[in-house]
Amino acid sequence: MSKVEEILSELGYVAHHPARMVEQWKKETGGKAVGIMPIHCAEEVVHAAGMLPVGMWGGQTSISLAPEYLQSFCCSIMKAVMEFTMSGAYKNLDAIICPETCDTLRVIPLMMRKAIPQTPIIGVVLPDNRKIDAGIKYTAAEYRSIVKQLEQITGNPVKDEDLQNSVEIYNEHHAAMMEFFKVAVDHCDIITPYNRHMVIKSSYFMPKEKHTVLVKALIDELIKLQPSQFKGHKVVVTGIMSEPDELLEMFGKYGYAIVADDLAQGSRQFRTPAPADDDPYIRLGKRLANFEGCSCVYDPEKLRGKLLKQLVDETQADGVVVLMMKFCDPEEYDYPFIKQDLEEAGIPHLYLEIEQQMESSEQVQTRLQAFAELLEERKN
Amino acid sequence: MFTMGIDIGSTSSKAAIMEDGSKIVASCVIPFGTGTSGPQRVIEDVLQAADMNRDNIDYIVATGYGRRSIPGADEQISEITCHARGVHFLLPSTRTIIDIGGQDVKVIRVDENGAVMNFVMNEKCAAGTGRFLEVMARVLECKVDELSMLSNQAKQAVPISSTCTVFAESEVISQLAAGNSREDVVAGIHDSVARRVASLGKRVGLVPDVVMTGGVAQNEGVVKAMRQELKTEIKTSPLPQLTGAIGAALLAYQKVQKAKQAND
Numbered sequence: 001m002s003k004v005e006e007i008l009s010e011l012g013y014v015a016h017h018p019a020r021m022v023e024q025w026k027k028e029t030g031g032k033a034v035g036i037m038p039i040h041c042a043e044e045v046v047h048a049a050g051m052l053p054v055g056m057w058g059g060q061t062s063i064s065l066a067p068e069y070l071q072s073f074c075c076s077i078m079k080a081v082m083e084f085t086m087s088g089a090y091k092n093l094d095a096i097i098c099p100e101t102c103d104t105l106r107v108i109p110l111m112m113r114k115a116i117p118q119t120p121i122i123g124v125v126l127p128d129n130r131k132i133d134a135g136i137k138y139t140a141a142e143y144r145s146i147v148k149q150l151e152q153i154t155g156n157p158v159k160d161e162d163l164q165n166s167v168e169i170y171n172e173h174h175a176a177m178m179e180f181f182k183v184a185v186d187h188c189d190i191i192t193p194y195n196r197h198m199v200i201k202s203s204y205f206m207p208k209e210k211h212t213v214l215v216k217a218l219i220d221e222l223i224k225l226q227p228s229q230f231k232g233h234k235v236v237v238t239g240i241m242s243e244p245d246e247l248l249e250m251f252g253k254y255g256y257a258i259v260a261d262d263l264a265q266g267s268r269q270f271r272t273p274a275p276a277d278d279d280p281y282i283r284l285g286k287r288l289a290n291f292e293g294c295s296c297v298y299d300p301e302k303l304r305g306k307l308l309k310q311l312v313d314e315t316q317a318d319g320v321v322v323l324m325m326k327f328c329d330p331e332e333y334d335y336p337f338i339k340q341d342l343e344e345a346g347i348p349h350l351y352l353e354i355e356q357q358m359e360s361s362e363q364v365q366t367r368l369q370a371f372a373e374l375l376e377e378r379k380n
Numbered sequence: 381m382f383t384m385g386i387d388i389g390s391t392s393s394k395a396a397i398m399e400d401g402s403k404i405v406a407s408c409v410i411p412f413g414t415g416t417s418g419p420q421r422v423i424e425d426v427l428q429a430a431d432m433n434r435d436n437i438d439y440i441v442a443t444g445y446g447r448r449s450i451p452g453a454d455e456q457i458s459e460i461t462c463h464a465r466g467v468h469f470l471l472p473s474t475r476t477i478i479d480i481g482g483q484d485v486k487v488i489r490v491d492e493n494g495a496v497m498n499f500v501m502n503e504k505c506a507a508g509t510g511r512f513l514e515v516m517a518r519v520l521e522c523k524v525d526e527l528s529m530l531s532n533q534a535k536q537a538v539p540i541s542s543t544c545t546v547f548a549e550s551e552v553i554s555q556l557a558a559g560n561s562r563e564d565v566v567a568g569i570h571d572s573v574a575r576r577v578a579s580l581g582k583r584v585g586l587v588p589d590v591v592m593t594g595g596v597a598q599n600e601g602v603v604k605a606m607r608q609e610l611k612t613e614i615k616t617s618p619l620p621q622l623t624g625a626i627g628a629a630l631l632a633y634q635k636v637q638k639a640k641q642a643n644d
Binding site (some may be wrong): 326348351362363369374377378 | 445457458460461496497498503
């Protein structure tokens, strides 16, 4: 097994075994773990409290308990989260942070408090007016409030320098991830859509310091290799996430490589560094202020389509695949703007409705195959 | 050179044999789709109609919902690409294709060469598909191919939901119980299909000529409702059920030609 394969295998294992990773971390450190719901809550506050931040982005499971709380028109991510909550899968989490990301997430904390009353549920509301001074201060205050609640759980105070240190660790990790995405473009044969996702997903279940080391090692190994002569279709994907695994395998099957992403679970987490400031909480507030291009962050200028065009230009992608999470209102609202921008730029795109629990993949396969044929036809 | 296109849908199997990518030698439609004896039978029947055996065929392309389960096919290509190519062959001025099959609806924009520019498909819901009409025909105690004739005799279409087959079925029963005539209810069902499909069509933009294909294109009542809903002229393919198979046979010819050129 090559070094690249070894690292990818390790990251794949982590991505598929979140519960084991949490258990292992707690055993090794004696520390506590905190679940963080999507999309834009800064993990740094949990890290600074000496706890393990754990991404809670649902997963592949059959849904039977969640409908007690969630209607059929709620997205599959939240259904999976509630299913895991009710089935006891999150029993190792010592607290859960729930940002008010969308209409469904707004009520999740209430449901969780009822379903798992023993676990502290910390709500957080990030501001729409994130760019003005008051908005930045408000974001900072929300993070201070989270830290206060975490201090009560651990019994240990979190100093400003602890958070400064965590912000630096995360900036380094995010930069490494962005560098990995760039390097991966030249190695589409190895960094398949599935492998690329494993690198992203594993970051949610292990300490960022360790993940950074692995990602940097992966970059070093990839750089040593000859760039691949990829003959398939290079695409940029946009949406909340690129799960389930079956979907990514289909991308591979029809000759796609993901050369850049604008996924809430992917690049949106990594592309905006926290700028310098003496106050670490203000750094996190400023990061949210500087961030662009997410359906769940207020953007009156609708920059996402332009950002996608830029990603296509930078990576010389053949097209864009819009991974529309079924019943995700914020993403649905963004789509007409994206569509218009891509059409004006002459960039072909595929609208692909997905669910984390895909019962039937036939329609998705037909669309992916037809889009691959369309892209091939354009090359000829 | 002879090529074969096989289009295995959810409710029927279609096949066409073409000579040199320009002449339809034989074609066949069997009203049984994937998972049935239909695929095997359609291959046997089309070969028999052409007085040929498998060895006479240079290349076979399979398409449609059951395209991956055709033994002996040299390649499988999506029905989107095949429909586009097939319709372009039959009606070269086509720029938008509305294909309503047994369980899905596709709207495909094509360029002057028959290449796909953009497409949309319905999601898992069966509203607006051939299956929707089958369910309604059962409730109305008639055959699917009688629906067109019935809607022709309608005086006033009864509004029917366009969002859900199950809800629409209940609505149809309620409307019949309320004393509305079968003819008026059928006209309402056709309007419902048209509204559902039109909303998809508007997403890709309807550029004339607009052509309907698929089994449902044989229902003049739906075609008429589509014309009214989209306020545009809609042509129907002369071989509505066979466009996918013809497109597949054409693409098979193209594949062989390309391979030959590469070898030369």
